[in-house]
Amino acid sequence: MKPTPSGKKVYLDIVHQLRDMIEHDGLKTGDKIPSERELSERLNVGRSSVREALRALELLGLIETRRGEGTFLRDFRDHQLVELLSTFILQDNDVRCDVLHTKQLLEKDCLRLVAENRDLHASGLATxxxxxxxxxxxxxxxxxxxxxxxSKNRLLTKIWVILNQYHSNLTSSKPLSDHEFPKKLVEALAAGDQSKVIQIYEEMQKLSKLP
Structure with a gap:
């Protein structure tokens, strides 16, 4: 196991190792990943730390746990919806703005859901x-x-993933260099303050447009 960087939780280092392992093993979406016990032995770390790392990966939407089956790499591809959206985009040069606007509407809805059910998401927000x-x-x-x-809303999340994929192909990802607004957003979500959440989100979007 790699030495854990000072000041960082063990499981965060394991998250990075797991992502490297998935890439090294050539695992694809839908493939089953090793069990907690196998990962613990392979990475030479405790099972509780592996469990935390898997939870973080699940939070990021990279894996999903199926009861009685195991843990699998997540696949959000919906070929019919992708094909429909592709056709729509190719037919209208101005639709990029619509993609961004729809993506932001979905993000606001998901943020409201998390704030509304803050007690259910307390541990996730802490992570x-x-x-x-x-x-x-x-x-x-x-x-x-x-x-x-x-947010745990599978339909909203699935549509967002597809829209975000197209948006990412059109624009470069914005580096997260300033953590002030993200931290404020998490705090507002934990407090269940929906209006504050949306206000902070919109401020983040304005900053993202700056060069």
């Missing part, structure tokens, strides 16, 4: 806050993705 503190998120997109997956 996101800790990952922010340890500079885990490299881009604003990664941060928002973690929050959106917390």
């Amino acid at each position: 996101v806050a800790e990952m922010l503190e340890n500079d885990y998120f490299l881009t604003e997109e990664e941060f928002l993705k973690a929050i959106i997956f917390l």
Whole structure:
């Protein structure tokens, strides 16, 4: 096992190792990943730390746990919807703005859901806050993705993933260099203050447009 960087939680280091392992093993979406016990032995770490790392990956939407079956790499591809959206985009050059606007509407709805059910998402929000503190998120997109997956609304999340994929192809990802607004957003979500959440989110979007 790699030495854990000072000041960081063990499980965050394991998260990075797991992502490297998935890439090294050539695992694809839908593939089953090793069990907690196998990962613990392979990475030479405790099972509780592996469990926390898997939870973080699930929070980011990278894996899903199926009761009685195991843990699998997540696949949000919906070929019919992708094909429909592709056709729509190719037929209208001005639709990029519509994609961005719809994506932002979905993000606001997901944020409201998390704030509305803050008690259910308290541990997840705490994990996101800790990952922010340890500079885990490299881009604003990664941060928002973690929050959106917390909403537990599969349909909204599935549509967002597809829209975000198209939007990412059209624009470069914004580095998450300033953690002030993301931290405020997590705090507002934990407090269940929906109006404050949307206000902070909109301020983040304005900053994202700056060069």
